[in-house]
Amino acid sequence: MNNDEDTPKVQNLTRRGVIAAGAAAGVATLAKVPGLGGPSVAGAAVAVGDGSTWQPKFLSSQQVELMSRICDLILPATETPGALDTGADEYIDLSLSLADSADQLRFLGGLSWMEERSAELHEKRFVELAQDQQIALLREISDEHPMHSAELSTGAAFFTDIKRRVLFGHFTSKKARVEALGLPAEVRRESLRGCTHEDGTHRR
Amino acid sequence: MATVYDAIVVGSGATGGWTAKVMTEAGMDVLMLEAGRAFDESRDYREHTLPHDLPLRGQDDPRNELLARRPVQSYCYACTEVNADFFIDDIDNPYTTAPGRDFNWIRGNVVGGRSLMWARQSYRMSDYDFKAASRDGYGQDWPLSYADLAPYYSRVERYIGVSGRKEGLDVLPDGDFLPPMPFSCGEMALKEAIAEKMNRPLTIGRTAVLTESRDGRLACHYCGPCHYGCRTRSYFNSPQTTLVDCQATGNFTLVPDAMVSHVITSGENRAEGVAYFDKTTGAAREVRAKVVVLCASALASARILLSSAEGGLGNSSDVLGRYVMDHIYSTGVSGTLPSRAGARAENANRPNGVYIPRFQNLDDPSTKKPAFLRGYGYQCGEGISSWDHAYAAAGFGAAYKDAIPSSTVSTIRLSGFGEILPRKDNRVTLDPNKVDKWDLPVLRIECSLGDNEIAMVDDILAEGRAMLEAMGCENITERRDPAPMGSGIHEVGGARMGKEPQTSYLNEYQQSHDVSNLFVMDGAGYVTIGCVNPTLTMMSLALRSSEYLVDQFGRGALA
Numbered sequence: 049m050n051n052d053e054d055t056p057k058v059q060n061l062t063r064r065g066v067i068a069a070g071a072a073a074g075v076a077t078l079a080k081v082p083g084l085g086g087p088s089v090a091g092a093a094v095a096v097g098d099g100s101t102w103q104p105k106f107l108s109s110q111q112v113e114l115m116s117r118i119c120d121l122i123l124p125a126t127e128t129p130g131a132l133d134t135g136a137d138e139y140i141d142l143s144l145s146l147a148d149s150a151d152q153l154r155f156l157g158g159l160s161w162m163e164e165r166s167a168e169l170h171e172k173r174f175v176e177l178a179q180d181q182q183i184a185l186l187r188e189i190s191d192e193h194p195m196h197s198a199e200l201s202t203g204a205a206f207f208t209d210i211k212r213r214v215l216f217g218h219f220t221s222k223k224a225r226v227e228a229l230g231l232p233a234e235v236r237r238e239s240l241r242g243c244t245h246e247d248g249t250h251r252r
Numbered sequence: 253m254a255t256v257y258d259a260i261v262v263g264s265g266a267t268g269g270w271t272a273k274v275m276t277e278a279g280m281d282v283l284m285l286e287a288g289r290a291f292d293e294s295r296d297y298r299e300h301t302l303p304h305d306l307p308l309r310g311q312d313d314p315r316n317e318l319l320a321r322r323p324v325q326s327y328c329y330a331c332t333e334v335n336a337d338f339f340i341d342d343i344d345n346p347y348t349t350a351p352g353r354d355f356n357w358i359r360g361n362v363v364g365g366r367s368l369m370w371a372r373q374s375y376r377m378s379d380y381d382f383k384a385a386s387r388d389g390y391g392q393d394w395p396l397s398y399a400d401l402a403p404y405y406s407r408v409e410r411y412i413g414v415s416g417r418k419e420g421l422d423v424l425p426d427g428d429f430l431p432p433m434p435f436s437c438g439e440m441a442l443k444e445a446i447a448e449k450m451n452r453p454l455t456i457g458r459t460a461v462l463t464e465s466r467d468g469r470l471a472c473h474y475c476g477p478c479h480y481g482c483r484t485r486s487y488f489n490s491p492q493t494t495l496v497d498c499q500a501t502g503n504f505t506l507v508p509d510a511m512v513s514h515v516i517t518s519g520e521n522r523a524e525g526v527a528y529f530d531k532t533t534g535a536a537r538e539v540r541a542k543v544v545v546l547c548a549s550a551l552a553s554a555r556i557l558l559s560s561a562e563g564g565l566g567n568s569s570d571v572l573g574r575y576v577m578d579h580i581y582s583t584g585v586s587g588t589l590p591s592r593a594g595a596r597a598e599n600a601n602r603p604n605g606v607y608i609p610r611f612q613n614l615d616d617p618s619t620k621k622p623a624f625l626r627g628y629g630y631q632c633g634e635g636i637s638s639w640d641h642a643y644a645a646a647g648f649g650a651a652y653k654d655a656i657p658s659s660t661v662s663t664i665r666l667s668g669f670g671e672i673l674p675r676k677d678n679r680v681t682l683d684p685n686k687v688d689k690w691d692l693p694v695l696r697i698e699c700s701l702g703d704n705e706i707a708m709v710d711d712i713l714a715e716g717r718a719m720l721e722a723m724g725c726e727n728i729t730e731r732r733d734p735a736p737m738g739s740g741i742h743e744v745g746g747a748r749m750g751k752e753p754q755t756s757y758l759n760e761y762q763q764s765h766d767v768s769n770l771f772v773m774d775g776a777g778y779v780t781i782g783c784v785n786p787t788l789t790m791m792s793l794a795l796r797s798s799e800y801l802v803d804q805f806g807r808g809a810l811a
Contacts (some may be wrong), residue, residue, distance in 0.1 A: 124649065126653060128654070143311070146314050178794060215642050216311075220637070229638060235303070235475040240474060242435055250440050250591065
């Protein structure tokens with residue numbers, strides 16, 4: 049076929065001046081995870097210290113409470129913002145809502161393990177423990193130990209998982225970028241300093 | 253009366269832009285067909301997107317349909333949720349491979365093609381490459397020498413803007429450079445160590461990124477991800493440079509979404525135009541011209557030619573589709589540099605690395621490597637972690653957290669880019685059993701590495717480790733397995749140049765031996781790939797060939 053008579057769409061380029069300057073449905077399938085108590089919908093809105101709130105997309109209210117407490121213990125507020133100030137907990141909930149079911153199950157199983165361990169040692173929920181008890185429980189599964197007993201292996205795997213998630217959620221936030229890492233909030237014009245050593249040390 | 257253009261150019265990327273610029277500025281009336289979509293600088297460029305601007309902070313988002321339709325393109329580091337629409341839709345545009353011979357074919361889908369997302373490294377080849385066959389007896393020489401191409405390299409470098417340092421090396425000829433970007437401290441430590449202990453040079457990457465403002469384009473402001481575009485026009489790409497010049501002549505028509513199926517011929521030895529599909533409507537169209545220039549990218553041009561006549565248009569040599577090459581890619585070594593522990597990055601967003609030129613099988617007898625022919629270079633750099641070293645640091649709590657910003661890690665990374673020899677059986681053909689969305693036969697790509705490349709990988713790892721040890725690196729790790737061919741995104745060949753019509757498809761001006769008004773000015777004409785990034789050489793060849801084309805056209809020799 050020859051359509052020479054048609055006028056094809058044409059793109060014109062000019063040298064302009066340079067510009068100056070669903071998740072809850074997924075949870076339902078996981079309701080039977082042992083020890084979870086069977087959430088079928090994501091939890092209620094979560095209040096943040098600055099007065100704002102966020103709406104969980106995946107975790108139940110109790111799970112959010114537990115997850116957030118662990119995040120706070122891993123990256124607490126100091127002179128720089130903590131994980132709860134930067135919304136790392138909200139990021140974790142969102143990323144879980146989009147994760148594949150194996151990752152979701154693994155995380156939920158970890159939360160469940162934490163509650164079971166807390167009940168076993170202290171007959172209380174983790175969030176009801178004194179802070180030193182929470183820290184002690186977290187420390188026994190932390191990566192400070194090169195090996196863990198079989199009894200703690202699920203907890204240790206969970207610690208690694210939630211630590212990775214909270215680090216990523218925290219340090220990729222705008223607030224941590226600015227207040228913890230000292231980087232500009234937005235991309236801006238920068239120059240390259242390069243190596244200025246003349247003595248051959250090439251250190252910091 | 254249907255329009256007969258002076259020339260049709262198929263493809264709007266790095267080489268298509270050059271040939272159209274030369275022809276339109278010489279007064280020829282040019283139609284350019286681009287299979288990708290239209291380009292809009294104000295809408296398409298998103299280079300200042302930061303991780304916190306994205307819902308999953310840059311982690312692949314399973315809700316992103318663009319990425320879901322690009323399982324091959326996603327292999328490329330530059331294809332992300334921010335710019336996936338610069339890349340082709342793999343579902344609509346499939347290809348096939350042979351068992352055990354995977355190939356990653358990374359393709360653009362936009363006006364400008366891969367010149368929008370390229371890595372911008374711009375090195376000259378030398379007569380170690382152009383005359384490689386004469387040196388070691390393998391394959392064929394190019395039909396031209398470095399001296400023939402040097403003036404065109406200079407003109408392209410001055411136009412596109414290449415920053416770099418002159419080093420005076422035969423194997424990596426100097427160019428016409430803008431001021432170089434600076435080394436980081438760790439890179440200086442590597443440079444000094446290998447100079448002192450191994451007598452090897454290291455230079456800053458030669459990159460098509462402006463370090464000075466010029467020609468309405470601003471110097472780089474070091475925001476980082478060039479592959480998302482650049483509103484300050486600081487790196488070279490065709491839509492912001494060559495295509496603008498074409499448009500200014502008034503002799504230029506650019507049609508996007510035009511998927512060329514084949515070259516229309518009359519008799520056996522003359523191109524009359526091309527046939528294409530309007531991808532937005534599915535309508536089939538034909539357009540006529542006195543000259544046809546394919547710049548669709550090496551394999552896409554081979555596909556068009558294979559589809560244009562039984563056995564391939566102008567293929568008396570049986571070379572069409574053969575001798576496909578790429579670079580050995582993704583093998584290398586990394587190590588941490590203890591003297592830089594805790595350093596802050598001096599060059600956090602420098603869009604460039606450093607380069608160790610080929611030091612194997614040169615004239616100096618001490619460089620001979622009996623295990624393999626030809627050679628490789630290393631693309632290198634120092635990376636200073638921002639916070640991600642915290643993954644590997646044990647612990648939690650206030651002290652753990654507060655130590656993170658000051659406990660950065662310096663990693664020196666050396667990646668070998670090695671020459672893959674031209675082999676007749678590394679080839680593409682039309683797959684008789686599969687068609688794409690437009691019912692066009694797809695390419696069957698059958699390419700893999702050979703013994704020479706495997707031997708080269710061993711050397712890349714051994715020499716790389718020795719250099720990291722020489723500078724005091726620790727925790728040295730190797731990346732041994734080369735990626736499938738195509739992964740270097742330097743695929744070239746398939747219609748090689750040569751003096752003899754019996755053994756080559758194109759002459760030294762990238763003109764078909766058999767069809768005198770047909771040219772292929774992308775990377776298809778490559779005879780050997782050498783070990784440096786190919787785009788600068790492609791553009792220089794296109795400039796040289798296009799001036800020849802204009803001259804011949806003016807004399808009526810192509811009529």
